[in-house]
Amino acid sequence: MNYPSWRTLELGAAITTPGNAAELKTGDWRTEFPVLDEEKCVKCGLCAIYCPEFCIHEDDTGYFRADLYYCKGCGICVHECPKDALTMQLEEK
Amino acid sequence: MAKRIGIENSLAVAEAVKLARAEVIAAYPITPQTHIVEELSQIVANGELEAEFIPVESEHSAMSAAIGASAAGARVYTATASQGLALMHEILFIASSLRLPIVMTVANRSLSGPISIWNDHSDVMAERDMGWIQVFGENGQEVFDLTIMAFRIAEDKRVLLPVAVNMDGFILTHMIESIEIEEQEKIDKFLPPYKPVLRLDPAHPISMGPVGVPEIYAEAKKQQEVALLESKAVIKEVFKEWAEQFGRAYNLIETNGPEQAEVVFITMGSLGETVMSALDLINVQGDKARQVRIRLWRPFPEEELLAALEGAKKVIVIDRAVSFGTSYGPVAGEIRSMLYKLKEQPEVYNFICGLGGRDVTRQEFKQMYELAEQGQYKDKYLIWGVREND
Numbered sequence: 001m002n003y004p005s006w007r008t009l010e011l012g013a014a015i016t017t018p019g020n021a022a023e024l025k026t027g028d029w030r031t032e033f034p035v036l037d038e039e040k041c042v043k044c045g046l047c048a049i050y051c052p053e054f055c056i057h058e059d060d061t062g063y064f065r066a067d068l069y070y071c072k073g074c075g076i077c078v079h080e081c082p083k084d085a086l087t088m089q090l091e092e093k
Numbered sequence: 094m095a096k097r098i099g100i101e102n103s104l105a106v107a108e109a110v111k112l113a114r115a116e117v118i119a120a121y122p123i124t125p126q127t128h129i130v131e132e133l134s135q136i137v138a139n140g141e142l143e144a145e146f147i148p149v150e151s152e153h154s155a156m157s158a159a160i161g162a163s164a165a166g167a168r169v170y171t172a173t174a175s176q177g178l179a180l181m182h183e184i185l186f187i188a189s190s191l192r193l194p195i196v197m198t199v200a201n202r203s204l205s206g207p208i209s210i211w212n213d214h215s216d217v218m219a220e221r222d223m224g225w226i227q228v229f230g231e232n233g234q235e236v237f238d239l240t241i242m243a244f245r246i247a248e249d250k251r252v253l254l255p256v257a258v259n260m261d262g263f264i265l266t267h268m269i270e271s272i273e274i275e276e277q278e279k280i281d282k283f284l285p286p287y288k289p290v291l292r293l294d295p296a297h298p299i300s301m302g303p304v305g306v307p308e309i310y311a312e313a314k315k316q317q318e319v320a321l322l323e324s325k326a327v328i329k330e331v332f333k334e335w336a337e338q339f340g341r342a343y344n345l346i347e348t349n350g351p352e353q354a355e356v357v358f359i360t361m362g363s364l365g366e367t368v369m370s371a372l373d374l375i376n377v378q379g380d381k382a383r384q385v386r387i388r389l390w391r392p393f394p395e396e397e398l399l400a401a402l403e404g405a406k407k408v409i410v411i412d413r414a415v416s417f418g419t420s421y422g423p424v425a426g427e428i429r430s431m432l433y434k435l436k437e438q439p440e441v442y443n444f445i446c447g448l449g450g451r452d453v454t455r456q457e458f459k460q461m462y463e464l465a466e467q468g469q470y471k472d473k474y475l476i477w478g479v480r481e482n483d
C-alpha cells in the first residue's frame with residue numbers, strides 16, 4: 001500500500017473516498033491462517049458469522065472459505081466451529 | 094458609519110460575533126464568560142442573528158457540538174473559561190487536528206484549586222499545545238477587532254485552524270469601554286461567507302476523524318504543525334487588511350518606550366497597559382525601560398521577538414501562570430529558549446504575578462524593574478507578592 005506524504009494527505013487526514021477501508025489489507029497482520037477440513041464441515045456458516053473481518057464467504061460448492069486478503073489470523077472461526085473442521089496453520093512468508 | 098459607544102467588553106464581543114454572522118453558537122455559561130453567551134443567546138432569540146444557539150449541558154459538549162457544526166460547514170463560535178476550557182481539553186485537540194475553523198473566546202480565569210473565579214492565564218497555559226492559533230487582546234476594542242479577524246484567519250484556505258481569542262476575565266470582560274462598532278456592510282465585505290474545503294455532506298460522503306495508523310499519524314501531525322506555523326503570514330495579511338479598512342493597525346507583537354532602553358518588559362494580555370503606564374514612572378530618570386507586548390502566542394512570533402529584543406541587556410518576563418516543577422513560567426521558558434539562539438543573550442528575570450486575580454500596580458512593575466537593575470532574581474523566577482510571614 002502506498003501511503004501519502006504529509007503534503008498530499010487529505011486535510012485533517014479525512015477519508016474522501018467512501019468505503020476505501022475495503023482496500024486495507026488486514027491479511028498483512030496474520031501469522032496463521034485457517035485451513036478447512038471438508039470432510040468434517042457441515043456448511044453451517046457459523047464461522048462466517050463470527051469472523052470479525054466478515055471475510056468468510058460461501059463459495060459455489062457451499063463451503064465457507066476465508067478470503068486471505070482480509071483474514072487477520074485471529075482464530076475465532078476455529079474456536080467457534082462446532083465440528084472442529086477448522087485448524088490454524090502457521091504461514092510461511 | 095461605524096458608531097462609537099460605551100459598552101461592556103463582553104457585549105462588544107457578542108456584537109462582533111453577530112457582525113461576523115456566526116451560524117452556530119454552542120456554549121455553556123461560566124464566569125467570567127457568561128455575559129458574552131447570555132447576550133448572544135438573546136441576540137439569536139430576538140431574531141437579530143440567524144443562527145442556531147445550542148445550550149449544551151457542558152463545555153465538553155460545547156466543543157463537541159462546535160466540531161460537528163463546523164464539520165458540516167457552518168461558521169461556529171463558542172466561549173469559555175477556566176474549568177470549562179479544562180473540560181474541553183480532549184476535544185480542543187480534535188478541533189485543530191480536523192482543521193476546523195472554530196472561533197472561541199477564552200475569558201481567562203484561574204484554574205481550581207483553590208476555587209478562583211478571578212483572572213490569570215492558568216487556563217489557557219494548560220492548553221497551549223492544543224494546536225490552535227492563540228491571540229491575546231489587551232482592551233475591549235482589540236478583542237472586538239480580533240474576534241472578527243479570527244474568523245477570517247481561521248477560515249483562510251491556507252490556514253483552516255481554530256482560533257482562540259484570549260481576554261482577561263473581569264479586567265477586560267466586565268469593563269465598560271468606548272468601542273467603535275463597525276457597520277455590518279463593511280464587515281460583510283471583510284468577511285465573506287465561509288466556504289469549507291471539506292465538509293460532511295450526504296451527497297458527497299467523506300469520513301472525518303478516522304483512525305490514523307502508525308503509517309499516517311506522524312504525517313497528519315506534520316501537516317497540522319506546518320499549517321499552524323504558516324498561518325503567521327496569513328495573520329499578518331489579515332491584520333494589514335483590517336488596518337486598511339478600519340484604521341486600527343495590529344502587529345503580532347507591539348513595542349513601546351524608548352528604543353535605546355536596555356531593560357525590556359514582556360507581557361501578554363491586559364497587564365501590558367499597566368506596564369505602559371509604569372514606564373512613565375521608570376523613565377523619569379532617563380530612557381531606562383521599554384516593553385514588548387505579545388499579541389500572537391501561537392504560532393510563537395520568534396522572528397519578531399528576536400528583532401524587538403535587539404540591544405536588550407535585561408528582559409523582564411511577566412507570566413500569569415505557574416508551570417509547576419520547572420524553571421520558569423510558560424512565557425519566560427519560551428523566551429529563554431528562544432534567546433539561546435543569540436550570541437549575546439540578555440539576562441532573563443521572570444516574575445509570575447497577578448495569580449488568581451491579585452492586582453498588579455504600576456508601582457509594583459517599578460519594583461520589578463529595580464530588582465532587575467540590581468541583578469536580583471537573575472535567570473530565576475519569583476512568584477510575585479507572596480507573603481512569607483503572617
Ligand code: SF4
Pocket residue numbers: 033034050051052053054055056066067070071072073074075076077078
Ligand atoms: S482467522 Fe479470524 S479473520 Fe481469519 S477467517 Fe478466521 S475468524 Fe476471520
Ligand code: SF4
Pocket residue numbers: 036040041042043044045046047048064080081082083084085086
Ligand atoms: S463453522 Fe465449521 S462447520 Fe460450520 S461452516 Fe464453518 S467450518 Fe464448516
